[in-house]
Amino acid sequence: MVQHRPGTAAVAKRNEYNIIGADVPDETLFKGDLLVASLSAPPRTVNSIYYYDDTGSRLFERLCEEETYYLFRTEKEILTQHATSIADITGPIPLVELGSGNAEKTRLLIDAYVKAYGQTSYAAVDINHSILERAAENILSVTSDLDFLGIVGTYQTGLAQAANLIGPKLLVCLGSTMGNMHDDELHNLLLEARSALSPGDYFLVGIDLDKETEILEAAYNNQTAILTNLCVLQHLNWRFSGDFDLFKFRHVAFHNKSLHRMESHLEAMQDQLINLQKLKFSFQLEQGEMIRTEIMRKVDLHAFHDVFIEYNFRSVQHWTDSNQWYAVSLFQLAAESTELESKPPMEKML
Numbered sequence: 374m375v376q377h378r379p380g381t382a383a384v385a386k387r388n389e390y391n392i393i394g395a396d397v398p399d400e401t402l403f404k405g406d407l408l409v410a411s412l413s414a415p416p417r418t419v420n421s422i423y424y425y426d427d428t429g430s431r432l433f434e435r436l437c438e439e440e441t442y443y444l445f446r447t448e449k450e451i452l453t454q455h456a457t458s459i460a461d462i463t464g465p466i467p468l469v470e471l472g473s474g475n476a477e478k479t480r481l482l483i484d485a486y487v488k489a490y491g492q493t494s495y496a497a498v499d500i501n502h503s504i505l506e507r508a509a510e511n512i513l514s515v516t517s518d519l520d521f522l523g524i525v526g527t528y529q530t531g532l533a534q535a536a537n538l539i540g541p542k543l544l545v546c547l548g549s550t551m552g553n554m555h556d557d558e559l560h561n562l563l564l565e566a567r568s569a570l571s572p573g574d575y576f577l578v579g580i581d582l583d584k585e586t587e588i589l590e591a592a593y594n595n596q597t598a599i600l601t602n603l604c605v606l607q608h609l610n611w612r613f614s615g616d617f618d619l620f621k622f623r624h625v626a627f628h629n630k631s632l633h634r635m636e637s638h639l640e641a642m643q644d645q646l647i648n649l650q651k652l653k654f655s656f657q658l659e660q661g662e663m664i665r666t667e668i669m670r671k672v673d674l675h676a677f678h679d680v681f682i683e684y685n686f687r688s689v690q691h692w693t694d695s696n697q698w699y700a701v702s703l704f705q706l707a708a709e710s711t712e713l714e715s716k717p718p719m720e721k722m723l
């Protein structure tokens with residue numbers, strides 16, 4: 374059983390699960406002032422967190438089943454083959470996952486830990502409450518030797534949870550979720566992970582690799598991807614009493630080769646004035662103007678590892694699929710701390 378520092382949450386009993394954080398006010402997770410700032414002037418953007426209300430989370434699960442969305446099945450294939458090796462390397466250890474989603478792939482990892490070491494502790498952290506219920510049901514339907522704790526919160530909540538665990542731990546971030554982070558977000562997350570973890574702790578990251586435009590663009594232009602993108606506007610409408618008309622936008626997703634990423638946008642099909650009543654904010658969109666809703670980094674694996682090294686993580690081992698489309702990398706926080714230059718080293722990946 375994992376030990377917690379005094380005053381922190383205890384995990385659920387065997388065969389039961391606990392989800393905490395549901396009472397945290399939504400405004401602390403979905404910050405309206407940041408949204409207003411990002412929509413106020415071109416290039417207008419919406420943080421990808423707005424993909425994940427209940428509808429968006431369901432749609433993401435559907436996207437994972439799309440034939441052209443190779444990411445899910447490729448990462449699953451890697452974990453199916455190598456989960457046991459990962460468990461062998463780390464030894465018995467509690468897991469904390471950032472942005473767990475329905476944890477369908479994490480189940481493979483947990484299964485390997487339970488088989489190797491028996492009772493295992495797993496904290497799943499996600500911004501969406503309903504997906505955590507599905508994660509719990511998913512995992513506990515196949516494994517009972519698990520202390521499952523769901524935490525509704527941000528990645529920072531997850532890092533605080535990891536910091537509260539005494540002893541070695543494994544931080545997990547799958548689904549190429551780190552690829553959705555902008556330079557500053559990624560820089561902050563790696564800095565925060567470095568302080569939350571102790572030397573010797575592990576960090577397992579799943580990341581999508583750069584590849585042919587045709588394959589990439591097919592993954593993000595199927596029917597579910599289009600619907601998922603448009604539903605961001607529906608999310609903004611209900612959360613902030615907005616008046617986006619979904620029929621006045623079109624989905625655009627393309628490979629930005631020079632920045633090594635896919636980008637999803639919503640293009641205004643006519644001039645329009647948008648109001649977000651709860652934020653007391655309105656703005657004018659011209660026909661043809663785009664709102665960027667998500668970036669999806671497509672990295673060179675060595676360059677990606679070099680970035681982690683800058684934050685004091687050493688690469689322990691990585692696993693890829695036979696096409697070299699996707700990678701799962703295991704890092705470990707090194708003992709002595711390197712001095713980080715003030716500028717985030719993300720350009721290393723470009």
Ligand SMILES: C[S@@+](CC[C@H](N)C(=O)[O-])C[C@H]1O[C@@H](n2cnc3c(N)ncnc32)[C@H](O)[C@@H]1O
Nearest residue numbers: 422425472473474499500501526527528547548
């Ligand atoms: C790309 S999905 C990956 C889900 C899952 N890890 C997988 O591999 O299928 C990203 C997940 O992170 C969650 N998420 C997005 N932004 C978040 C944030 N700022 N803090 C916590 N969770 C977040 C979403 O709700 C979603 O479940």
